[in-house]
Amino acid sequence: MKEYRLKGLSCPNCASDMEQQIQKLDYGKSAQIQYNSGKIQLDEKIDLKKVKKILATDNASLLTEEDEHGHSHPSSIKVYLGIATGVFILALLVDGMTSFTAVPFYITAIILSGYQTFIKGLKNLVRLKFNIETLMTIALVGAVAIGEWREGTLVAILFGLNEYLEGLGMQKARKSMASLLKIAPKEAVIIRNGSEETIPISNLSVNDLVLVRSGEKIPSDGVIETGNSSVNEAAITGEAMPVEKAVGESVFGGSINNEGVLRIRITKAYKDSSLAKILHLVEEAQETKTPTEQFINRFSKYYTPLIMIISALVMIVPPVFFNASFGEWFYQGLAVLIVGCPCALILSSPIANISGITRNARNGILIKGSVHLEQLGMIDTLAFDKTGTLTKGTPYVERVETFDHTNFLTVAAAIEKHSSHPLAKAIMNKVSEFPYREKEAEELEAVAGQGIMAKIDGKRYRIGNEKSVEGAAIDESVQSLITSMKEDGLTLVLVADDTTILGMFGISDEIREESESVMSALHSIGIKNTVMLTGDHQKTAEKVTKRVGVRSYYAGLMPEDKVEKVKELTKNGNVAMVGDGINDAPALATANLGIAMGKGTDSAIETADIVLMQDHLGKLPEAIGIAKRVNRTIRFNIALALGLKLVALLLTIPGLLTLWIAILSDMGATILVTLISLTILWNKKEKKSDGKPYPELQHS
Incomplete structure (x- = not known):
């Protein structure tokens, strides 16, 4: 399978339709269009010319190398809409003189702004497939049939504008994600036989030695062999503060070397690195559908035919049963069709x-x-x-009780400095905070389930739990301290000779x-x-x-x-x-x-x-605050999309609904749900001066 980026992908339903058409081609069965990330996966044997032809039906295309470097040409939709609007204005001026003369201008504006919708709508009608394009095509043909050239043209232009803005909103969300994915390094400087060579990141192998200069990205996960530096790991952890790194320490691919020169031994090929896995999972995450989205998709399948039935009833019932004007209620029925477009509803969640x-x-x-x-x-x-x-998962000494100030720390350090046990390391970290005499322990012997015995200056000492000091004199005050420290949830390490307890450490997990x-x-x-x-x-x-x-x-x-x-x-x-x-x-x-x-x-x-x-x-x-905000936004978007449509539909009762009000209600809802969804990307935080959560979190 080969992956291509797409441009011009603006409609989730259209993406699904195109995917189905591509899957019917030879070697197309496994084809997948990822609408949210703007990608398509194709078998390498598929005929790309046929794929491009199908994509062109929705003004989409494969992204060229020129586009990848930011030199894409202006959208044709944008150009056509601009010309169509100019022609429409000219038509309005001519219409003031003679309506008949204005018709060619209206037709030109309709073709420029709505021909793609019209063609797709006619194809869908033949296949009895009822979606957005089908509704708009019926409404457009109906408006022209009853002589509403002006409003029919306005509907075509506004619907074209609506689709353009719809695509623009999704493009903004995709760009935000794309900027995140650009943190991946592209090349690595590898050291072979003492010389430097720049290679693509994909050619990097385990055990390769790479050179990373100041300001450069670390190409993949590895271990520092030479050099010291602070490293910016924000790409991995989201933390802005740099982390000091020295020889022998691990580093992540995608993090940035702030100063100095590092030589790093690669431990993972880039495709197996933490950053690659993160970016892959983030891309995959875009394509999963929530229960809410799945419900909206199922609802849309029934919603569109329902709107068509309501529209037909609006056209037929008043003239047949209430002797109303057929032309007037036919017009109202067309407006209902336009109100029924589920664009805003479909976009309420993914962005x-x-x-x-x-x-x-x-x-x-x-x-x-x-x-x-x-x-x-x-x-x-x-x-x-x-x-x-x-x-933190690492033990530390929380409490120290000393009974023999001369020997306690000296004995503890002499025995524990030879041990790699986590408790021994915690004790040595604590002992190092105080002055003590350094001595060497001899004849060290580990006693299972108790601790360690050793000789210092010929005298026997022991360090460990309560069992290790059995036989040593423990008076009431010492026993009281032992009981108190255990009640505080501390792990005890006692130091004693054969008869006396010298002191004890109370250790806990920090x-x-x-x-x-x-x-x-x-x-x-x-x-x-x-x-x-x-x-x-x-x-x-x-x-x-x-x-x-x-x-x-x-x-x-x-x-x-x-x-x-x-x-x-x-x-x-x-x-x-x-x-x-x-x-x-x-x-x-x-x-x-x-x-x-x-x-x-x-x-x-x-x-x-x-x-x-x-x-x-x-x-x-x-x-959690962001997730709550996303859920609130989606609920608000759904309510807004359905609410505006309901208000527009209610205007049919007094006969006040017009085609341009219908299309504006749909377009307004689409623009609003897009803009509201994009505000989630904003990251304006107030400074925390009192240690309390940010205001956004307090009200999420």
Whole structure:
């Protein structure tokens, strides 16, 4: 399959029709037109001339290399509409002198602005296919048949303008997405046999050594071999602040080297890199349809024939049963046909969804489809894993109790500096904050389930849990401290000789700085219930819950227990599970929505419906706020589209509906739903001076 970009694609129904026609060609069965992203996928053996001919029926075409570089020619629709408008104005002037003389001008204006619609409409009529073009063709022929040349011409021009503006709105949404996708690097400078060579990014292989100078994009995921620099990872994480990187540290493709020169050993071919996966999933996300969109599409199939029946009744009932003027009510029936065009209704959802997905992607929040965006906006319960989500997932020493000021830190450092255990690293980080005498430990011996024994200056010491210090004298005050620290949910590491406890460390999993403010922001935007699910013990869970502001918790859970708790929660609401994308995969899959934190890890991207590419929860409230705004916008758009049509239809009762009012109501609704949907892309934030969420989030 080969992928091409399209230009001039302005109508979702037309895109669907063209796709069906292309699929009937030889080698066309697998052809797919992606309306939202403006792309077409074709078998390489298909006859491109025939494809181009089908696309031309809707004024669409394959994007040329010249267009790709920004030198596209003005839209022919725009030119024809401009000429048609000029001819129409001229016709109005002539009409003032003699109506008969003006007819050729009206015909010229109709042909210039509506010939494509007319041709497609006639074809659809022959096939008994009733869509927008069919309605407009019947209305246009009917207006000309009863001598309403002026209004028929105005309808043709306004409908052409409507289609042009419709396409312009979708083009704006596509451009916004395209600008996001342009962050991918195009070339890489590879070092081979000591010399530099520039190659396309697609030719980059694992283990290649690349050179990245200051201001250049890192071509793919890799590890720094030489050089130090700060790297802008906004393309991946949405974070504006640069991250300091040194030799041995990992970097993401698409991030920017701010200063210095880096030599990077590539660990993933570009197509397998985090950035490539993100961009691919974002593009795929545009083409998924939400339940709302699917309903609108089904509704439109019945809506258009229904409008035609209503139009026929308006034409027939008053003249036949109420002795009204046939010409007058035939005219009213034509106006009803135009009001019935479902353009605004069809556009009420996709542009809003594309805008929401794009806005979140800019923030480093990967939403894998419109259906997940819609679901995110309906979430009322958030379940969180503790370790690595609400906490940093790395132990740190929260409390130190010293009984022997001379030997405690010295013994602890001498033994733990030889260990790679996470608790040992936490202890060494804490010990380094204080002055102590450096000594060497000898005869180190690990005691299973207890800790480590060693000799320092010929004397035996031990470090570990309570079992490791059995036999040492523990008075009431020490026991009271041990009990107190355990009640605070701390993991104890005690240091002792054969008879005396020298001191102890109280270790916990460090709570993320943003966790408390995130909980506050989530509650303020309408999340009714926040729940922590953890395998940790009761006291630790209780402590974390109080610190971060989660409303409830369940402790001591195995992975299968978390799944059961999520199932229970889903019975009472829409539940999203937030985890690290690895250990919590079953719970993420069970929830209505799985949200993974991963900072670009493969497992996070593959597991969840939504991925926070940052290594924190800070942008989760904004993502939910955007999703809620998208859902509100879609509901408003639908109400607006149907409301304007209803008002126009009600004008038929007193006989006040005219063709130009009908087309203006349809065009007005289309323009409004497009503009309202595009406002989601705006990202005007007020500065946070008081630590509270942005106003947008407070009212989402």
